[in-house]
Every structure is written in C-alpha cells, then in structure tokens.
Amino acid sequence: MSNYIAILGTQAFHDQWSSSDSKLVDIREWCEDVWANEISPNGNYGASFADWSEGAIAVPDSAFEDDNIDDLSIRRDNANDWLRDYWQYYDNYVAIIVIDDWGQDDDKLGIALNSQAGSCCNRAAIVDARADRNGNLPSNLENVGSEGIAAHELVHLYGAQHTDGSTQDGGWFNPDEASIIAVPSDPIGCADNGSLDEIISWYSDCTVNEVQDHIDSEDSIEPL
Known part of the structure; x- marks a missing residue:
C-alpha cells in the first residue's frame, strides 16, 4: 500500500467551523510540509496527503455511540469503526486524521x-479542534493550532512517542522551543536543551527515526 494519508472531518466539525473545508486544507498543507521537510527531506520516505471536503465525506453524528460522550478516545474508536465499515476508501490510506469539534x-x-x-x-487518529476555534489552546500550542496537533497525532500512528521529543534554548530574547511530539506531562528523551515554552513545526531526530523505522518495518507501507 502506498503511503497515502487522508485528512477529513466529522459532521460536528463541519457544523461548527464556518470555513471547515478551508481548515482541512490548512491542516493538510501543514502536515504535508513538515513531513516533507523533516521526515523525507531526501524523498526516501515520501507521503501523499489528501483533504476530503464535507461534500465528499464527513463522519456523521450517528457514528458516535452517545451524543453526550465527551471522551475523545471513544470518539476516535467510533469514528475509526464507522470509516472502516462504511467508507469505501478506508483501505486506500495508510493513516487517517479525523478532525472533530x-x-x-x-x-x-x-x-x-x-x-x-x-x-x-x-x-x-482524531483531533478535537474546539479549543482552537475558541482561541483557548494552551499557550505553547497557540502558534501551531490544530495543524500542529494533527501533525503530532500523525507521527504517533507511525510509532513516535512523547519521550521522542526534544527542546532547544531560545536564547536571551526568545522563548525556548520544543518539537511537535513533546508534551509537558512526559519527559524529554531525545535532546533536552530547553523548556516547552513553544511548540514549533519540527520533529526531533528521535521522532524521525521512529517514523522511518515504522515505514521500513511495515511491509504494507510503500514510500512514495
């Protein structure tokens, strides 16, 4: 299977975002760029990204077990199961990022x-874009938004762990910076040279190695 990655939304996401299709394009372009720059700068681990508009596919409200369920892990399970059972292109993609609200x-x-x-x-994987829409993301995620969160979840699908994160010193006048996979609740296990003041658009060397190793070890994934 070629390394195809899909970005699509739930109906709840499309209902809440006035320009939901444009947001999916932004997320796709962001993930596409950081993948090309960090995971496959030499073209050896290429991926093809596609964003699917509301008119083409949206995970319906009926896919979810209970309209009152706020547990994102359950919504991920429900969205994945619905796509696997009812979306004809599920098997065409190595990874799928579902944007929810x-x-x-x-x-x-x-x-x-x-x-x-x-x-x-x-x-x-699933991303809840509500805090992004409301302008209430944690301060260290404000510059990357749902785009960066999607890129974070994407590399989890390819084996990256939070402990693969790295940080770097921002110097006297700039905040310290952390790689996309880093989170405050887990230790930095790659290169720890600063704090998590600001998450920015790069993957640590450890993350890159994990993703490339996953692709190499999975016979079902063929780099583009």
Missing part, C-alpha cells in the same frame, strides 16, 4: 493509537 476546551486535544499506520483496523 466536540469536547470542552480543556479536554484532550488528540488521540492516536501508537504504530497503527498501515494496520488493518485502527489507522484513524
């Missing part, structure tokens, strides 16, 4: 099952 602003922002890119049954 449902929970509270301080809830989890994304969920992905680790190392599931290319798997039979759990290749979809």
